[in-house]
Amino acid sequence: xxxxxxxxxxxxxxxxxxxxxxxxxxxxxxxxxQENTLRPDEADSSEALWAALREVNDPELxxxxxxxxxxxxxxxxxxxxxxxxxxxxxxxxxxEMILDDVRARLLQEPGVEQVEIEVVWDPPWTPARLSxxxxxxxxxxxxxx
Amino acid sequence: xxNEITEQQALFDLLAALADxxxxxxxxxxEWCNGAPTLESSVAAAAMAQDxxxxxxxxxxxxxxxxxxxxxxxxYEPETRTRFCNVAFLDHPFTGWPDFIAANFLLDTALSVxxxxxxxxxxxxxxxxxxxxxQEEQVHALHSExxxxxxxxxxxxVRGALAAALERAWLETLCxxxxxxxxxxxxxxxxxxxxxxxxxxxxxxxxxxxxxxxxSELAQAFLLQQEAAGRWVAPSALPWEKWDAGRRRLQQExxxx
Numbered sequence: 001x002x003x004x005x006x007x008x009x010x011x012x013x014x015x016x017x018x019x020x021x022x023x024x025x026x027x028x029x030x031x032x033x034q035e036n037t038l039r040p041d042e043a044d045s046s047e048a049l050w051a052a053l054r055e056v057n058d059p060e061l062x063x064x065x066x067x068x069x070x071x072x073x074x075x076x077x078x079x080x081x082x083x084x085x086x087x088x089x090x091x092x093x094x095x096e097m098i099l100d101d102v103r104a105r106l107l108q109e110p111g112v113e114q115v116e117i118e119v120v121w122d123p124p125w126t127p128a129r130l131s132x133x134x135x136x137x138x139x140x141x142x143x144x145x
Numbered sequence: 146x147x148n149e150i151t152e153q154q155a156l157f158d159l160l161a162a163l164a165d166x167x168x169x170x171x172x173x174x175x176e177w178c179n180g181a182p183t184l185e186s187s188v189a190a191a192a193m194a195q196d197x198x199x200x201x202x203x204x205x206x207x208x209x210x211x212x213x214x215x216x217x218x219x220x221y222e223p224e225t226r227t228r229f230c231n232v233a234f235l236d237h238p239f240t241g242w243p244d245f246i247a248a249n250f251l252l253d254t255a256l257s258v259x260x261x262x263x264x265x266x267x268x269x270x271x272x273x274x275x276x277x278x279x280q281e282e283q284v285h286a287l288h289s290e291x292x293x294x295x296x297x298x299x300x301x302x303v304r305g306a307l308a309a310a311l312e313r314a315w316l317e318t319l320c321x322x323x324x325x326x327x328x329x330x331x332x333x334x335x336x337x338x339x340x341x342x343x344x345x346x347x348x349x350x351x352x353x354x355x356x357x358x359x360x361s362e363l364a365q366a367f368l369l370q371q372e373a374a375g376r377w378v379a380p381s382a383l384p385w386e387k388w389d390a391g392r393r394r395l396q397q398e399x400x401x402x
Binding site for chain 1: 277278
């Protein structure tokens, strides 16, 4: 995922990370996938989807794509899960691998029959998208933030 | 010719030129992953190659939504494209590290100018990629300008080789934004695809590359000067008679891999 180089060159921004479950309500820009489109009985399912995504790791580091801040938006419409994902670098060599892992993991969830993933580049990824747990993991691996 | 160009054609040509130039820039950078003068620059060459190829991966798919690509489906994959729209000086491998730096400094910066002018584009796919591309290009700009100053300071034959490499790439990059009355450029500006016409883009590029060239006393070869009002002038006679407007290159013969 080119993390060291990407981190070294990224300009920190003040953006909050809208991907974390606790911050998902921030994700309300027009056209974005929004959690509030879920029916009440789907709320539990959404939590399960976030938990499932936490099991998908970056292939190069033991950090989940959720803690890495790659999940920009998540929505479930009956049997379909729609995600917007971003990556630390446009030339990320692990991109296809991560997309495959995300699809495979979500398809294991009950009732999920289809996974639609859109790769987005705006907003660009910055270290501000890392969760606290993600920051700790990267520091432990010697990656300065 | 100009009367027949549509905004759609101008946009297709722009995207093809961006994708092909970044594709060949990435390939040429990659050829120096283990040959740059310093270990750090070899790593930087690898990282920048990865960036450029990543940018092409984000741009080529945009071509497939155009009727031009539907007529010839092979023309939106770099592996099967036959009609490349890259500048002529990327047709062949760099002859040395100064060529790498000249392309890094002049052309890579020129491509970034397009993304700078596309940050508010009405063409969402370009707008949606612009900020990320520019974020990644910040390091390319720092790398290239640092090396221009470093090679210039070294003096002697090193400085001479840098000056020759810059000269090889200069005119074609200066032309790359198109003639001042280029119908394609005007259509892109009027349609809100880019926030400026060819001359505004060229001025912005000169503002980006001019200071380092002036301060390194490399600008004289290009007659490049900055007027009191801040406007840059590079009054070289531009070889528009050799200009292929659709492919944004100075030679008519086909580019090849």
